[in-house]
Amino acid sequence: MTKDTLEHLSCLMDGELSADAGRFVVRRAASDDSLGETWQRYHLIRDCLRRPGETTRLATLSIDLEQLDNESTMGQSVPAHQGQRWLRPVAGSAIAASVAAVAVAVTLNLNPAATPTPTVPFASPNSAGLAPVSQPASFQAGNAVNQQSLNRYLLRHNQAAGAVGQQGFVSFIPIVATAPVQLIEDESTGTEEAVVPVEAVSVTPEKVQP
Amino acid sequence: MNLRSGKVVLALSLLLLSLPMALTVRADSFDDAQDWLQRMSVAMQELDYQGTFVYVRGNDVETMRLTHVRVGDVVHERMVAISGPQREIMRDETGVRAILGGQSQPTQDPMFTGAVFPDISLAALSKAQERYLFEVGGVGRIAGHQGRKISIIPRDQYRFGYELWLEQETGLLLRWVLYDTDRSALAKLMFTDLATGTSVDHDDLQSDAPAQSFFAVQQASPVLEKPAVTGATSEAPEGIPPGFRLAAHSRVEKEAFFEHLVFSDGLASVSIYLESATQPGGITPGLTRMGTTSAWSGKAGSRRVTAVGEVPPLTLKTFGEAFLAGQEAGD
Numbered sequence: 001m002t003k004d005t006l007e008h009l010s011c012l013m014d015g016e017l018s019a020d021a022g023r024f025v026v027r028r029a030a031s032d033d034s035l036g037e038t039w040q041r042y043h044l045i046r047d048c049l050r051r052p053g054e055t056t057r058l059a060t061l062s063i064d065l066e067q068l069d070n071e072s073t074m075g076q077s078v079p080a081h082q083g084q085r086w087l088r089p090v091a092g093s094a095i096a097a098s099v100a101a102v103a104v105a106v107t108l109n110l111n112p113a114a115t116p117t118p119t120v121p122f123a124s125p126n127s128a129g130l131a132p133v134s135q136p137a138s139f140q141a142g143n144a145v146n147q148q149s150l151n152r153y154l155l156r157h158n159q160a161a162g163a164v165g166q167q168g169f170v171s172f173i174p175i176v177a178t179a180p181v182q183l184i185e186d187e188s189t190g191t192e193e194a195v196v197p198v199e200a201v202s203v204t205p206e207k208v209q210p
Numbered sequence: 211m212n213l214r215s216g217k218v219v220l221a222l223s224l225l226l227l228s229l230p231m232a233l234t235v236r237a238d239s240f241d242d243a244q245d246w247l248q249r250m251s252v253a254m255q256e257l258d259y260q261g262t263f264v265y266v267r268g269n270d271v272e273t274m275r276l277t278h279v280r281v282g283d284v285v286h287e288r289m290v291a292i293s294g295p296q297r298e299i300m301r302d303e304t305g306v307r308a309i310l311g312g313q314s315q316p317t318q319d320p321m322f323t324g325a326v327f328p329d330i331s332l333a334a335l336s337k338a339q340e341r342y343l344f345e346v347g348g349v350g351r352i353a354g355h356q357g358r359k360i361s362i363i364p365r366d367q368y369r370f371g372y373e374l375w376l377e378q379e380t381g382l383l384l385r386w387v388l389y390d391t392d393r394s395a396l397a398k399l400m401f402t403d404l405a406t407g408t409s410v411d412h413d414d415l416q417s418d419a420p421a422q423s424f425f426a427v428q429q430a431s432p433v434l435e436k437p438a439v440t441g442a443t444s445e446a447p448e449g450i451p452p453g454f455r456l457a458a459h460s461r462v463e464k465e466a467f468f469e470h471l472v473f474s475d476g477l478a479s480v481s482i483y484l485e486s487a488t489q490p491g492g493i494t495p496g497l498t499r500m501g502t503t504s505a506w507s508g509k510a511g512s513r514r515v516t517a518v519g520e521v522p523p524l525t526l527k528t529f530g531e532a533f534l535a536g537q538e539a540g541d
Contacts, residue, residue, distance in 0.1 A: 019269075149491045150498060150505060157481035157518045160472045164457045166334065166479035168520060169372065169386055170327060170399055173265055173274075 243344035243360050244335055249381030250374070254327040256280060259382055260414060261353065261404035262292070267397040267501055276326060277414040288415050289326055298417060299326075300424070307424035327383060338476025341365050341453040350375060352384040353401040362477065367391045368451040368525045369478050370502075380406060388502055391522050397502050446473070447536030451528050454480060467513075473529070480519035480529055484537070487514045497523050506530040513537040 005028070008017060161168070258279045265272040273292040278285065284303045291297040298309040347359030357375035364371050371389035376382065386399040405411075417424075446456055454473040461469045469484040485492070487509050493516060498505045506526035507516040515533045517526040 149493045150500065152491065153481070153483060153493070153505060153516055153518045154500065154503060156470065156483075157472075157479075160458060160470065160481060161474075161479040162328065164472055164474065164479070166331075166457065166472070166474045166477075168328070168477070168479075169330075169374065169383070173326065173399065 239346055240339050240344040242346045243362070244332070246346060246358060246360050246376055246381065247330055247335060247374075248332060250376050250383055251330040253377075253381040254278075254383060255285070255329060257380060257382065257406060258410045259404060259406045260410040261401045263399055263401045265397070265399050275414070277410065277412075278326070279410060279412060279415060286415050287326060288417065290417070296419070298419060298424075300415075300417065302415075309419055309423050334474065334476045336476070337455070337474075338362075341369060341475050342371075342477065349378065353404045355379075355382075355384055355404060357384045364391070366452065367522060368453070368528070369475060369521055370396065372477070377404070382406065388520075391524075446471075447532045449528065449532035449535065451525050454529075478519065478521050480517055480521055480525065482529060482533055483514075483516040483518070484533065485514045485516070487512050489514070492516065497527065499523070508534050510534040510537040 008021060260275075260277045262273065262275050265274065272294060274289055275292055276287070276289045278287050280286075285301065287299075287301040289299045296309055300307045341364065343361075343363040343365060345361040345363065347361055350357050350359065352375050356378040358378055360374045360376060362372040362374075370391070371393070373385075373387040373389065374383060375385035377384055382404065384401050384404065387395050388397045390396050446454075450473070453475040455475070456471060457474040457479065458472040459470060466486045466489045467484070468486075468489070471482040471484075473480045473482065492514050493505060493507045495507050495509065498507075503518065503520045504523050504526055505516060505518045506523070506529070507514065508530050509515070513534075515530050515537065517529040517533075519526060
């Protein structure tokens with residue numbers, strides 16, 4: 001993992017990455033376990049930095065992506081958040097130093113209306129005794145099991161729809177084409193749900209169940 | 211009768227006379243659209259054509275080259291991606307072969323069954339008339355051809371809309387747009403050049419890639435049965451979106467319970483999967499979107515319900531919750 005990669009990851013957390021660059025980092029993270037772990041570690045550290053009484057919530061990658069999508073939709077080229085950049089790994093000891101300083105008040109609420117989706121839980125060793133109010137961070141885009149299951153459902157659906165003459169006008173072209181990562185907000189719960197890149201739809205090694 | 215009341219009577223008479231005409235126009239619009247769509251379906255299967263099209267979804271643009279040639283009863287088709295990773299799909303009398311770029315292990319899944327532009331059922335279109343408004347629009351120029359616009363507008367929020375531009379002389383598809391419920395475009399496909407008949411270069415059916423690069427795609431389909439009574443919804447719970455009827459289903463009860471139901475409104479289709487909640491392989495509960503297709507999943511008691519289709523998320527959620535309620539009532 002290069003310094004540039006960490007830099008991009010930090011920028012993504014700060015909402016200071018362009019939409020295209022953000023998607024690149026997300027795709028890379030989906031296939032790079034160490035990058036995913038780093039992402040969780042950054043959130044863990046920030047969790048520890050949080051002051052009592054703050055309403056800071058850990059932003060899942062989903063929320064970051066939604067912001068990126070919004071930027072893209074609005075045609076904005078400048079970052080939506082100009083807040084203080086933190087955890088930028090300029091040097092190898094930068095993270096540890098910033099943890100030691102603890103003087104930085106971190107509030108990064110990328111989407112106040114959204115509640116992060118609990119997915120892969122991890123414990124936050126909050127030594128300051130602060131009750132964690134945040135949800136764990138995770139890379140849903142890298143959830144291979146979820147993706148394979150989705151592929152299986154989709155494949156069987158396409159076959160079944162074709163078998164009953166309901167394959168639509170353009171058949172499997174949307175599946176072959178590359179799709180961007182997208183989110184759907186569940187209006188009833190106010191939560192964002194799974195993020196799945198469509199590229200993998202065309203690569204399922206599993207057989208469709210009878 | 212004075213002059214004023216005479217004018218009123220005349221106006222009412224004209225109004226009454228115009229009503230049947232208006233109804234006729236509406237009916238004719240569907241008939242005309244149906245004729246155009248039938249022409250398109252036949253043309254896309256029977257004619258020889260070759261062209262480059264772009265598929266646009268959001269900020270992503272895919273460019274693909276398609277060659278379609280019919281020799282006797284056999285269709286030779288080759289679709290190759292010009293941009294992005296190498297992807298190529300070939301279809302002829304020996305079956306379907308594909309290259310999916312960037313894959314370390316090629317898939318054997320029977321994804322690419324049928325043609326790129328599938329046949330359209332007239333019976334299904336008739337059913338779709340209940341839930342969509344069909345309109346034949348004006349003429350425009352696309353890829354050097356005169357095209358006729360056909361709009362298929364949903365009558366409620368449970369389905370997407372479509373716009374098709376068909377070549378005036380042959381009925382070939384020149385442009386396709388998928389619309390969200392708010393009339394914003396979800397995806398577009400448009401030919402940028404299109405050759406037909408003797409202008410088609412048959413050499414383009416041959417791939418530059420070595421034969422061993424391709425893998426054969428199995429053509430098996432899931433075993434589905436038509437419902438016992440056509441159009442019956444007896445197996446569907448109350449509360450599913452209006453206009454959707456059970457089109458096919460299959461059920462397996464061996465190691466674990468698995469049931470697959472396909473609902474259709476004539477144009478759009480939704481798959482419902484009912485499984486044992488303990489069965490591995492489910493997706494994240496809630497809504498998931500993959501391009502223009504979405505999925506919804508939830509659990510109730512011992513059952514997991516998953517809905518999949520190229521329809522608005524609301525439709526899948528309504529389907530899913532209706533089936534969940536049915537499962538809870540059954541437990």
